[in-house]
Amino acid sequence: MVVRVSTGRALLAATLGVGLAVTAQAASYPDIGPLPQLKIDKAKAELGKRLFFDVRLSGDAAISCADCHVPEKAYASKEALSPGYPGNGHFRNASSLVNTAHKNIWNWDGRIGTNLNDMTREMITEDYIMNMDMRIMQERLKQDPLYVKMFKDAGYGEPSNGSVRKAIPEFLKTLTSTGSPFDTGTMSASAKRGMKLFKGKAGCIQCHNGPLLTDLKPHNTGVPENFDVFLDPMNHQAFMAFAMFQGIPNYRNMKRDPGYFNVTLEKKDMGKFITPSLRELKYSAPYMHNGMIKTLPDVVEFYNNGGGKDSNKSKKLKPLGLSASQKKDLVAFLESLSGKPLTGSKYVWDQPYPGEYPVIENWTQVRN
Amino acid sequence: MSIKKIAPSLVAAAVATVVLTACQAQETKMGSAAAGKSMAAKTAQSGPPPLAPLGPPPIPPDNKQTPAKIELGKILFFDPRLGGDASTGCSTCHEPDQGWAWAEDFSRGYPGTVHWRNSQTIINSAYYSRLFWAGSVPSLEKQAKSAAKGGVAGNGEDDIMESRLALIPGYRKRFKDVFGSEWPLIGDAWRAISAFERTLVQRDTPLDKYLLGDKSALTEQQVKGMALFNGKAGCIQCHNGEMATDQDYYNIGVPPNKRWEEDGLAQVTFRFELYAKGMTEEGYRTTKADPGFYFRGKNKWDKGKFRTPSLRYTTYTAPYMHNGVFYTMEEVVDFYNRGGFDEEGRTTGYPENKSKLIKPLGLTDEEKEDLLAFLEAFSGEEIMMEKPAMPEYAPLFTKAELEAAQEAK
Numbered sequence A: 001m002v003v004r005v006s007t008g009r010a011l012l013a014a015t016l017g018v019g020l021a022v023t024a025q026a027a028s029y030p031d032i033g034p035l036p037q038l039k040i041d042k043a044k045a046e047l048g049k050r051l052f053f054d055v056r057l058s059g060d061a062a063i064s065c066a067d068c069h070v071p072e073k074a075y076a077s078k079e080a081l082s083p084g085y086p087g088n089g090h091f092r093n094a095s096s097l098v099n100t101a102h103k104n105i106w107n108w109d110g111r112i113g114t115n116l117n118d119m120t121r122e123m124i125t126e127d128y129i130m131n132m133d134m135r136i137m138q139e140r141l142k143q144d145p146l147y148v149k150m151f152k153d154a155g156y157g158e159p160s161n162g163s164v165r166k167a168i169p170e171f172l173k174t175l176t177s178t179g180s181p182f183d184t185g186t187m188s189a190s191a192k193r194g195m196k197l198f199k200g201k202a203g204c205i206q207c208h209n210g211p212l213l214t215d216l217k218p219h220n221t222g223v224p225e226n227f228d229v230f231l232d233p234m235n236h237q238a239f240m241a242f243a244m245f246q247g248i249p250n251y252r253n254m255k256r257d258p259g260y261f262n263v264t265l266e267k268k269d270m271g272k273f274i275t276p277s278l279r280e281l282k283y284s285a286p287y288m289h290n291g292m293i294k295t296l297p298d299v300v301e302f303y304n305n306g307g308g309k310d311s312n313k314s315k316k317l318k319p320l321g322l323s324a325s326q327k328k329d330l331v332a333f334l335e336s337l338s339g340k341p342l343t344g345s346k347y348v349w350d351q352p353y354p355g356e357y358p359v360i361e362n363w364t365q366v367r368n
Numbered sequence B: 001m002s003i004k005k006i007a008p009s010l011v012a013a014a015v016a017t018v019v020l021t022a023c024q025a026q027e028t029k030m031g032s033a034a035a036g037k038s039m040a041a042k043t044a045q046s047g048p049p050p051l052a053p054l055g056p057p058p059i060p061p062d063n064k065q066t067p068a069k070i071e072l073g074k075i076l077f078f079d080p081r082l083g084g085d086a087s088t089g090c091s092t093c094h095e096p097d098q099g100w101a102w103a104e105d106f107s108r109g110y111p112g113t114v115h116w117r118n119s120q121t122i123i124n125s126a127y128y129s130r131l132f133w134a135g136s137v138p139s140l141e142k143q144a145k146s147a148a149k150g151g152v153a154g155n156g157e158d159d160i161m162e163s164r165l166a167l168i169p170g171y172r173k174r175f176k177d178v179f180g181s182e183w184p185l186i187g188d189a190w191r192a193i194s195a196f197e198r199t200l201v202q203r204d205t206p207l208d209k210y211l212l213g214d215k216s217a218l219t220e221q222q223v224k225g226m227a228l229f230n231g232k233a234g235c236i237q238c239h240n241g242e243m244a245t246d247q248d249y250y251n252i253g254v255p256p257n258k259r260w261e262e263d264g265l266a267q268v269t270f271r272f273e274l275y276a277k278g279m280t281e282e283g284y285r286t287t288k289a290d291p292g293f294y295f296r297g298k299n300k301w302d303k304g305k306f307r308t309p310s311l312r313y314t315t316y317t318a319p320y321m322h323n324g325v326f327y328t329m330e331e332v333v334d335f336y337n338r339g340g341f342d343e344e345g346r347t348t349g350y351p352e353n354k355s356k357l358i359k360p361l362g363l364t365d366e367e368k369e370d371l372l373a374f375l376e377a378f379s380g381e382e383i384m385m386e387k388p389a390m391p392e393y394a395p396l397f398t399k400a401e402l403e404a405a406q407e408a409k
Helices: A002-026 A042-052 A116-125 A134-142 A145-153 A161-174 A189-199 A233-246 A296-304 A324-335 B012-028 B033-043 B067-077 B140-149 B158-166 B169-179 B186-197 B206-211 B220-230 B264-276 B281-286 B329-337 B365-376 B399-407
Strands: none
Touching: A042 A145, A042 A161, A116 A134, A116 A161, A134 A145, A134 A161, A134 B264, A189 A324, A233 B158, A296 A324, B067 B169, B067 B186, B140 B186, B158 B169, B158 B186, B169 B186, B220 B365, B264 B281, B329 B365
16 A cells, blocks of 8 residues: 555656656746547447446445536535535535546646546545445446446446446546637637736736646645634544545644645645646636635635745745736636536436346346 | 555556455455364264353453443444444444344345345354354454445445544543553454453353253253254254354355345345455356355355354344345254255255255154254343443534644645
8 A cells, every 4th residue: 555655656746847847947838728629439428427427336325426526516516625425524625527538637636647547446436435345336337237238338348347437537528618708719808808917917827827727737825724624523534534545644633735745745745736727617616625715806816915825835926916907807817718517418417317226137047 | 455445546557456356355365274173173082062051252362351441342333433424333233122133134234235144143253263154254353344344334444434533532532541542543443342242242041051050941842952952953063062053164055045036236245245255257157146155265165155153142133044044943943854945945056065964854843843942042131232322523623723723834
């Protein structure tokens, strides 16, 4: 265990180190713009969709991915802090999943840097998320005739853990922003002024750049702690279990979210979080890793003040001195980055799931 | 660690395979040492050891009994927070008023599942050298851990369970008092529960009293039944000594539970168990009856063998056998009388392994009655217990402490 975690840490740290050096030197940023199209396998994505909304993927068959990643909220959580698996809370906001397939590093602290296959496994198996023994999950799926058919049609053969971890990412690819004023060239004049500020005076582009409006790198912006993480034992137990499992020293006395420190265990990374995408913010409030900022005007105000209080805060953040109308323009630009909601049956599995597992007939004769 | 807990890692794919194999080994890695001990008794010329009054349970030197530890163990035993979604603790499937077991053929499972075996009574479990129907673990301490974690049992993980204990001030205090540690450690929870279980013993049954010299403790009919038990019915060959078990493993012909043919949820669990316990691909595809002791050493002659259970406290623990196929003691006795067949003539899925000791007994109706009467002598009063009050969660830090930490950032 320890060995695996530290291998992960070392690899991830190395890649990021190089990235940071390059950006610092170049001092010009990848431009913002439309997202590339992703090739999607329909049958696999359809299977992934059914899995995403199926409570039988959790240990006690009580919650699905969509209970935390709510379609109407751009697949982020409704409240500041995500719900947890029954009997638990959580200590972070559930990240929006729109455009997650375009990323190469996941979770607010960036602890997964491989692929959505691993991310999916983490969600299904983590004890305060879905707490599923994937071996039971596999047998549940094999007991559902529609899954048996869908896995086969998708070219996966019989239902298996491995193909669940491929099909769900395929579905996640379909959750790509479409139709934002920014992408369709229909921004208001105010939004256009906001974009200028974004790239200029407000300096947002330093971290929020490229088609996703993120450098996918960790920064400390000084977002205040959400005390509900520690004052509600349900949330605190999830945090403690997380920090214990990650091997964070003195985790029981910890009174803050360590963020990227968790990945490197280096002090300089304390309180850093991976820059999030700024697409679909219209739907995904409240904001930040712990939902501590409720509205976009509040976010802009936060940056206008030079971010929050933290001795490790990024040097890139300074008071901005934006006027009231400039703040409005910046908000208008942020809003122009939201497209159509990804709801409705194209994205949401809306057919009922069977109430119980049908029996496999002639059981003693057929192969398992 | 279960497959559930795969560390975030860049080398995930390779690691996943390793973890898989490692956790599959869980039940299979156990040595076959345990079987040896009872063999010794059997090879002695004198035949099986006679039934005997039950002495005090063995207490492991590294987990001494203390009143405070036992009390802590009792609370933990009844606390559903020692499980995945805080709904399913030990007592959920080991209900005091269901014989400290569960009164259905298959035990209830973790929510969303059903178990695949009958829940065993906790009463007198302290005396076994190996626990579970197939003897897969060597101590109560290890047993508690695997019960709390198993996917169709408690489905809890160490990190979450230990964190819960840390956030319950009543537990922090008790763990500190008992184990001297600053924070509750999950391993100590299993120790405390085991200490509690070692108090759940029954040593004053009619049989104990009789064997200790109180000849009025058994009726005349029971005395006749005892003679059959020791003689014509041959039960003593396996159900012997103070626990009425040789703790050895036999296939006595118990037929597969029909629920596996009729209940989709049970089919899910059946395949899961084969998968989790490391069957070969072909074994997974074709197995239709619980292989039992086979999982220990993967010897095909062990398929369908289970540990001889104690007959103590059985008045309260119906249904019987590893898969609960018999709901009454009458059915059990009829099953033995037919030589290991149920009333439909069904027997084990592994007839080639059926013990030679199981053969038609030719008991008359009266003899069956006598034997049944004697079997009751293995149970004393029903052991009931009130559920203790559960200590509550409380925040670990005050708002002021959090504010100070925020200021200091």
